[in-house]
Amino acid sequence: MHALRLHACHDCDLLLREVALPPGGNARCPRCGAVLYRRRHNGLDRTLAYSMSAAVLFVIANAFPIVGLEAAGHASSTTLFGAVRTLWDEDMHSVAGLVFTTTILMPALEIAALLYLLLPLKLGRVPAGLAPVFRTVQAVRPWGMVEVFMLGTLVALTKLAALASVVPGVALWSFAVLMFLMAAAAASFDTQELWQWVEERR
């Protein structure tokens, strides 16, 4: 079954023979135009590097306040988790859950799962539970919304600038960098290369 080297388009089901791509190349479906697979130069090495940096920034982004506010002698600031807790305390449980899931839980799961897969493979071992962890990466990805959160923060700050003086926190910059790292990790994660690594190490 593994020798087939066939590929079915995920959007229109067209059956195609898999072709070898040069690094940096994309294979597109001739019928519907979907990107089928891509080849990246040292794809997985990059994913590993991005994921490790993302893990560090994720911790910083969650440990420090995103933004501080000063108005009429009062000051306030909040971390991301602090915002979730305020919502929870105000009985907005579903909104609190949604924010927590999309900005903390899912990104954390994605980073952790990528590291769990790639670190051992890089060191020459196949991690236990490879298959379910791989599926977790695929399932979790659409629900991590760090980049959307960044834009939301920008809008919130613009609204606040009219009311009070706004002090951007360390976490704000960390989130901005985290956004690019997570996008880069996702873009360089070459699943074909992953299975190649796995086969070589079995």
Added chain:
Amino acid sequence: MTAITAARAGFMACHACGLVHRADAHAHGIVCARCGAALHLRKPNSVTRTWALLIAAYVLIIPANILPVMVSGSLFGSESDTIMSGVVFLWRDGSAPLAIILFFASIAVPFSKLFALTYLLLSVKKGSTLAPRRRTQLYRILEFVGRWSMIDIYVASLLTALVQFGGLMSIQAGPGAIAFGAVVVITMFAAESFDPRLIWDPIEERHG
């Protein structure tokens, strides 16, 4: 171009890792040999599931737009903001580019997503063979843009967390935020449950 689909040739691809398997006509509950994901020729009950989620989203988008997403209280009384009035506020006092982004993310995207999915479902039901490539592109766009609607939820959350100056001034997330968050999540699930390969199946049959 001689187009043959995997399903027609007796194959099916794993949705998670892409490995192509031989499809047995009566097999149920088989999983991918490589990554263990459940294998299906097409997403199970795709049309019914998408309709169900879509109808729920149509219902919820009404309170999402009528109820306040934010309630701000100050010494001078309280004020409620719906999604639309938040956009208007940003346009007048803040920055126009952000207001335009917010308008697209919170109003244009959710509504056009509902209409686009309805159109796709109807076209699949009719067995339409019209512009399948265009319809697939439409599907890819709505799959991609849905997440950006979350902006308003994050804005309301941050303002709620930050603006807590007792009686002087405070902001609370309003019930509209619950409905709006539900719309975003439900339409994301709806887009995910729709199977774009259904767009292409009638074309296949006509040529075969």
